[in-house]
Amino acid sequence: MTQFFPSIQPFSSEMLGTSNGHSLYLEQTGNPKGIPVLYIHGGPGAGIGEDYRRFFDPDKYWIIGFDQRGCGKSTPFGELENNNSHALVDDVLLIQQHLGINKWVLFGGSWGSTLALLVAIRQPESVIGLILRGIFLARExxxxxxxxxxxxxxxxxxxxxxxxxxxxxxxxxxxxxxxxxxxxxxxxxxxxxxxxxxxxxxxxxxxxxxxxxxxxxxxxxxxxxxxxxxxxxxxxxxxxxFIPENHILNNIGKIQHLPATLIHGRYDSVCKIEAAYSLSRQWQNSRLNIVPESGHSAVEKMITQALCAASQSMANFWLGQQ
Known part of the structure; x- marks a missing residue:
């Protein structure tokens, strides 16, 4: 597979209020009876866009996307107050509770990989597995x-x-x-x-x-x-x-049991490849895919191919466990 899945539109969109003044734009696409997957966008501040839905087979996945605090369609736009990593993790858990999901796949790139890891470390029992691109560990x-x-x-x-x-x-x-x-x-x-x-x-x-x-x-x-x-x-x-130095690697033991695919472009200049390598070395249940002829962006051809293949593999793995 070398291309995105076909473009599709959400079957639901809404604004979800939080306890401290932020409202999150939340949308759902694909099969509501499929495998729940949360797409966590990068930045912070990038918003979800539209093409993110195309990393997943819409027949197999219940695709959930949201704009993090202060960006996209979430309000108030550009607000810094009560905008930190701990609040974003709380938001993800709020979305999970709101949708009545027990376990889901976390899918994130760049800053999205950071936030996905923070969520999994906070509540590993609610995670099926992770697909992460352009690993950013938020170290000095x-x-x-x-x-x-x-x-x-x-x-x-x-x-x-x-x-x-x-x-x-x-x-x-x-x-x-x-x-x-x-x-x-x-x-x-x-x-x-x-x-x-x-x-x-x-x-x-x-x-x-x-x-x-x-x-x-x-x-x-x-x-x-x-x-x-x-x-x-x-x-x-x-x-x-908003996290201590080396927080993710220091807490990787909490998610050792979770399956993960780590995808990193060989020539990623935004997030250095050492981060992905160091994470994979300490996470025994992860698999690192270093993508040749690729940088940081998710829409580079070989990165897109790797992400779509990873989502298919994760679906096959989970469906095989049922």
Whole structure:
């Protein structure tokens, strides 16, 4: 299989209120009697889009997607208060309870892989298995790789990195890149803010694919998505994703029994491949698929192929257990 499954529309969509002022956009697609799978989008702040439904066979899967706090169709848009990893895990468990699901598959890429792991660590008994792409473990070294001049991404793309830091070129030396951007994103200078948002999102878009499209205006075409992506990514990184250093690997014992497929592009420049390798080495029931000729993006041909194949394998595994 080399292509997405056919495009389909949700059979249900709704807004689900939380206990502290956020409302989540929630939609369901596929077979409501099938295997429940929760798609956890990246960013933070990227939203679900539409193509995520096509990673799954709609006859076999009950496909559930939601926009995390502050992005997509969830409200209030761009809100940082009560927006942290612990609250997002609570939201996932709220959705599970709301839909009456006992066990489900967790499917996430990039930040979505982080959140999926945090959910599984919190409540492993409710998880069938995990399919994770572009592993991000939210360690100090992962932030350095992505954002710092000494990191791997900057070393691979030095000219793009200069464009990335251009909006904060006059920052004091004792102010970090993240703090400098955060000051702009939370300021009242709308012109400066939008320029910084574009620079932040363009940096990620430029380095996310091995074969990047030439028309860079299309890389940050969705302004609504760009605002939430830049703001929330910066917010989460500023606060170390609200988890202790090395939290995931330190707690991997809680999910050792769960089956997992880890998919990582060989040339992923956003999330370094060492993270996927280190996770697989400590998670004995996981299988690491290093995808050749691929970067970070889920829509690169060979990554898409690997994700669709993994969802089929997970379905066959679970149905074989019934």
């Amino acid at each position: 070294q992962d932030y350095t790789w992505y954002l710092e001049a000494s990191g791997g991404a900057a070393q691979l793309f030095p000219e793009y990195y200069q464009d990335f830091i251009a909006p904060i070129k006059n920052k004091p030396k004792n102010v970090s890149i993240v703090d400098a951007y955060y000051q702009i994103f939370t300021s009242n200078n709308e012109v400066q803010k939008m320029a910084a948002i574009k620079a932040w999102c363009l940096w990620e878009a430029r380095i996310s694919r091995l074969h990047c499209q030439l028309d860079e205006e299309l890389l940050v075409a969705d302004v609504h998505r760009a605002i939430s992506l830049a703001l929330l990514e910066c917010h989460y990184i500023k606060h170390a994703c």
